[in-house]
Amino acid sequence: MSSEKPTFQDLLLGLQAFWAARGCVVWHPWHTEVGAGTFNPATFLRALGPEPWNVAYLEPSIRPTDGRYGENPYRLGHYYQYQVILKPAPHDIQDLYLASLEHVGIRLAEHDVRFVEDDWEQPTLGAWGLGWEVWIDGMEATQFTYFQQVGSVDLDPIPVELTYGTERLAMFLQGVDSAFDLVWTPGVTYGDIHRTNEAHWSTYNFEVADTATMQRHFTDYEQECEACLARGLVMPAYDFVLKCSHAFNVLDARGAVSVTERTSYVSRVRSIARRVAEAYVAMIGAGKEA
């Protein structure tokens, strides 16, 4: 890493190089909307089962409720998570993680890095784990989680999940106060690339998206998931879980979901996610016997 401030893409390339050098499969974003890197099948499905699995990838995270029309320097409806899964979790995983921060240019000894309790839960996926949010000088830089369950299935061995907030890390490295001011690569800012996208999607998610259509989509995708499960098609069944989850997120952004309705939607997604997880575990188990 040069002594100049790293660009946004320096940061991403740095993380890729660091984890590739430690034996991770460098995966890629999934092809449908996901709210977090955890939803990518490289995490959700591969965290299940006994096989070792080390993977790292960038994931555009689509969170309709977090959109702010590109007017708020800290909030984005589309942002980039950098996701690492190591299964089983290595003994020195904290040190390894800290070395990745040094690698992208943060001199840790000069800052206040802390592991602050944060028990992570993704109720729609029936996934939870224990761990921390990692702070650098009070800034939440990474979610660090020892998964305990995914798809409501107990995990063995235990994977560790690292989720870096790339915009925040880059803002920290570049010393800028708005994500849109980040230098993506010299001459191009994050705002050049994403501001219009933020404005348009915020308008769509908050004002335009048709509630009835989204409700219908939710039900349709749920049925397609069932149909796939009935035929043992785990992979497409899982994509329909993701599509249900996204339809729910849009409904939520439209303010069309009450507290009790939320519970019902979340439990519907969790239920199909659990069945996909169980089908996946059965499938890889059968594969091993064959």
Place this chain on the structure above:
Amino acid sequence: MARDFLLEIGTEELPSSACHVVLDQLPDRVRSLFAAVEVDIGPEAVKVLVSPRRIAVLVKDVPESQTAREVAQRGPAVESAFDGSGNPTPAALGFAKAKKTTPDQLQVREDLASGRSFVYYVSTSEAKATAEVLPDVCLRLVRDMYFPKNMRWGYALRFSRPMRWLVALFGSEVVPFEVAGVVSGRQSRGHRWLGQAVDVGQPGEYIDALRGAFVMVDQVEREAFIRAEIARLAEPAGLHTVDPMNKMAEVLHLVEWPTVLEGSFREDHLRLPPEVLIIAMQSHQRYFPLLDAEGALSNRFIFVMNGDPHHAATIRAGNERVLEGRIEDAEFSFDKDVATGIEEMARNLDRVVFHDKIGTMREKADRLVALTAWLADAEGVTGEARQRALEAARLAKADQVSVMVREFADLEGTMGMTYAAMEGFPAEVAQAVREQFLPDAAEGALPQTLPGSLLATAEKVDNIIAAFACAEPPTGSKDPYGLRRAAMGMVNIALAQEFGYRLRPLAEFAYTALGGHSHLVPQPDVVDQALEFVLERLAKALTDQGVSRETVDAVLPTSDGFLDLRARALALDEARRAVWFDDLVVVYTRPSNLAKKLPPDQAGPVDASLFGPPVEAELHDQWKQAAARAGEAVEEGRYLDAMQALAGIRPTVDRYFDEVLVMAEEDAVRINRLRLLASVAGTVRQLAWLEKLPG
């Protein structure tokens, strides 16, 4: 000779809640484990120290060996162990042989349980060296550690966070043991950035050895240091910290080498409501806001860092930037809300569903207006106060569609209050909007305004009736809507404001207000269940005030107003201590027992023409007079007088039972007598169901 003992369990960063549980429970567990292995330690010998990356147990002066105990094994009874001349019998010889001793070594003792005497073989238990039992003690301390939440990380052991090293020393010797892939030794680790690995020579050096590695391991010392530093920074500026979310308990276990710093944010952010700024500082960042002597929020705050003090300036700047971002984010949301306006928010409430069985927040707001009006009428609240209560009810839920409440759910009510005040609604209206959620804790503050008290009651009644109507009442430990607290709030508000409203008509009105939604539990069931539920909270409030449970149970069926029931319970409590109370019991008990023989279809008025012995007419007259006096007293809320009036007819009741055969042959006479007795008992029963009292 005695040596000190140390066990340090090195971990990845522990949650503060786990640290607190360890501090609460581990000292006792250490003491009982040492007792269980029969190694005697002094009552003050155990010290537990906790910091984010370690749990340490120090025990002073642990003896070298277990305490030898006397072991007495019982042999034959004394009479069969020795013959007439005191010589051992074959039974005694056999017992001695089995114990590998001689008969002269046996002792005669009395068995306390049977009072008989036996011969005993008394020996001393083998006292193992403490060093031999300590590995097992260490293992059990680690394995049986209690945490509110445990995790797995690849071993059978469950722990709060992964365990990474173990130091176990008895004096200067390592106590060897292994658990979850970690082998004990003497090497500890220091502060993650400032310190290095450190060898601990012996337990007495532990605290200082860690201090040398930049770990202040004693939580008491750490807290005192942080508090002193806060005072040192704040006091010269005439400021003091507040910590409404009790973040000190967390901060204490987020640092091993604390440095306390002051930071600030841009002064113009102070235009935001203080609650918003305080939440921004406390909820994520765990900072301590600084207030001036008048209690006004300043733009300064205190935070505690764990990094290298040499880089304090960088670290401060980073923290200030993060807070600035959080505040600006909140400000962004706040400005959006202000631009929308509270009236527009109130209009948008139909977009949010309150409960899928009973409709939107808009319907909920409409119900609050109707219920507030009902309550205002019941309490005779008119004019401006009534108007303000209704206005507050109309606006009460508006902030549910605000961006701020979406972001910070804890600010519901507070934001509504702020936005109402900013738009020029009277202060009392704004305050009532906030007060709808009071009391928000078991002993929490009550609404101060009359409109707020009415609205808070309406909000709680609606939540309770809605939950029962949707068949989602609290069960066991499950009370997701906090209805027990809501019911307690209704009771406390009513008693404080002297609200005399009746619960049954209120509950019926609240149910009707739910409107024509289908799939609801039928009204009679909802009203009965909700009444029982709410009155149980009143019972608790009264018993907490010292009224006996039986007294409360005896009056509960007689009324459905909180104030009225309290007056009745206090009166009965006093009556039970009065000399005439036995008379009241007599006036009630025998008539009421006999009156049970009156078939329900034969109930009716007493016919004086059917009276026989003169005492019948006498009792009838006296009862009528006493009942009239009691009725008057009840009207005026003088329940004690009412009871005393009825107790006064006891001599006549006694004579009645001496002279009258109630169960007469002739049907009409018998029924007429039972009717009189039912009337007498019924009058008392309007005041108290005395059969609920003991004895």
